[in-house]
Amino acid sequence: MITRSRKVSDYKQLTKELPTLRYVDPEYVYINLNTARCKEYTLNAKKGDRVKLGEIIGERKGPFFTQPIYSTVSGHIEDVVEKIDSTGITVECVRIKNDFKDTYHEDITDRPDSVIHNMSKEEIVEIVKEKGIVGLGGSGFPSYVKLDTDKDIHTVVINAVECEPYLSSDYRLIKDQPEDIFRGLTYIMQASGAKRGVIAVKKTKTELIEVLEREIARFNEWNIQIAKLDDYYPQGWENATFEQAIGVKVPVGTLPMDKGILGYNVSTCASIYEAVKHNLPITKRHLTVNGDAVKFPQNIRVRVGTSVRELIKLSDGYSEEADKIEVIIGGPMMGVSVENDDVVVTPTTTSVLVFHSVDHKEEPCVRCGSCVFSCPVDIQPVSIMNAVKRDDTVSLKELEANKCIECGLCAYVCTSKIHVTDYVRKGKQQIG
């Protein structure tokens, strides 16, 4: 206990070998119009308009980028309603009634491989930008910005670590569509001019390594490797992944691009493949419904815009003996707890977890030091907690509270069950 403890029980065995259920035809889809990053939007369609799958219906405006809004089904536009998105904030969503025909928009046509092969960096960046591909690991950061870098890129790292417990959506994605990932990776390498591609995966996931190694033989003209990482949390944090996969340390405050690395989440990579090859925006994604308070945990391939309430109904609902539950969008370590299940699936929604709510009994801190030893960015959560309690901004700056990545490990390992992460978060806000 009083030691560096970064192992987090992963609970993935609940769902990882279950087949992926397809639930791609909800009656209504809700396309979120604004996000946490993009506060403003314009909606070009009005009520009653008929839209096709993949048709642009509006535009989100971010701080330095704009993003087209796509319809993910074919059908009729209805009204604008308010829903919660995967980051836990209330957003406006346009409701589209599905006509179950999946009529594709005229633009959605496959590109032949010969065309793709001769595409320049600018063309691929343009496609990624136009199709509104964002970081699907949860960040939601527009992918073209990273791809459009003018730095010299030597390695592309595909992050398939998925270190959060309970999540198996990326796991299923790799098992179901390994080829898409490899193709996506080759497109990224082609665009960035990188000589090397690395797929980082935990070495405990032997089934995945098997699948990837079988696939790698078909892409032997590309220099693609599989990096097997140790089973630690938070190994999926970009910097930790780079450090172990290719041995490059990215200091906090600099971008991976400065070191010649491009990092993409594995689902982002697959969606880049779909955008370049099929000219498709993100219309479907893998999602895990899991947790001890849901009756039938499973992996689902869902249409973007589906309501989470339907997915929980699909999993036989909440277990009856629970009187207090938490609904979490994202992983249990960093995910957002939402106040009701009226949540809409956005491209960045990786999972829906439902837990029995346990109130941990907090004891006084005994300064055992577990949080200090375990912290991935080498700060001292316990000292930061004490500084927050006595409102000491000077100490907070000296303790570098702003370095915190909010991975939640300090609260996880705490022997007194104190919510240390909350204090550090407060400290981070205090010093801005």
Add this chain to the structure above:
Amino acid sequence: MEIVTKNAPHLRRPNANVTRMMRDVSIALLPLVLFAIYQHGVGGLLILLLSVLAMVATEYVYYQISDCIERLNEAKTDTVQQIRDLRAERKNLKREWKNEKTDQSREAYETFLKTYEEKMPRLKETLKQEKKEASSKDNLSFRLNNKSFTIYNFSVVTSGIIYGLTLPDTIPLSMVVIAAVVGLLLSKLIFGGMGQNIFNPAAFARVFVVLAFGAALSYDAFVDGAAGATALSALSENPLADNVTEHYGYWAMFSGIGLPGSLGETSALLILVGGIYLALRKSFDIFVPITYLATVFVLSYSVMLTQGLGFWYPAVHMLSGGLFFGAIYMATDPITIPVTRPGRIYFAFGLGVITFVIRLFGNLPEGVVFAILIMNMFVPAIDYPKWAKSRFSLRAILIFAIVVVAAILITNLGVHYGL
């Protein structure tokens, strides 16, 4: 069914808890307790029982009283404040009137006086009523459970056992109780209870015994052991005497069988067994005892080399006088040591140096508990945000190496010219 929201992370490590940690220390101490009873019979058992009971009872009574005060405070309303405000206002107006001597201020004072005389008796009446209510309600009555009492997490039991094991078997029982009560009260409870104390309660109580009752017994038989001179007290009289090992063989010093000394400090073997158990359960930070023991060993070994002594010299220093006991059970109490790994290593190094220096140059043959208390005072300085770092930097290693070399040099120079 109800959906509640909480902040991430939503998972907790299942087997991490304070109770387990403290209970592990108690379990690791069990062989020592049995050995002490075997060696010293009923007398040893009585001392151990009394020291644990005295500490538990002190904490219980203290929290009964503090909980009672808290309940009374909760029952209090703002009537007292209202009375104070009224009085302050009257004083203010009176002063103004005396200073300015205008009709206006006099008028203001007089009108206020009227309302004051009207309000005051009523407020006093309500205050009386409230006081009556607060004390008549079951606020003052005895409640078996008090919320801050920490016996369930073994922290006070562990302190009691450790304290009892450091005592010599000839100590009068009244002293055991007095030192336990005073020690726990002054070192732990007045600081705010578990997690807030600066000093190790067991070490504090032990030092209290030495300082308060030292004259009642001779030093030889007291600080370091029972009847008969121990190896360390012989060394204390003549620091470089080479006949100390003649009385006791290495095996006796290691196993503690038949050795005079404190109840639990004599058997290095059983202490090590407990230490290994704690290390396997990861219930203490193993770097602290290792650094502590290594420091004492390196210092005594260097003295051996420069003074041309035999290997018995470091061996005696290592195996006698509660060094193992202090290193494994007292110096590792997480509450009173720094939180970072480098900080803990500096802390343990300081312990080693101070222990050795007290043994060589001090008036007392034993220095472990004093060293622990002295280094406890440095913990806030070691943990100071400006320089406390979670990892060793190259610069820190260099400075630390220089300090280590300097400590060895100074000790040897001191031995050469001072003794």
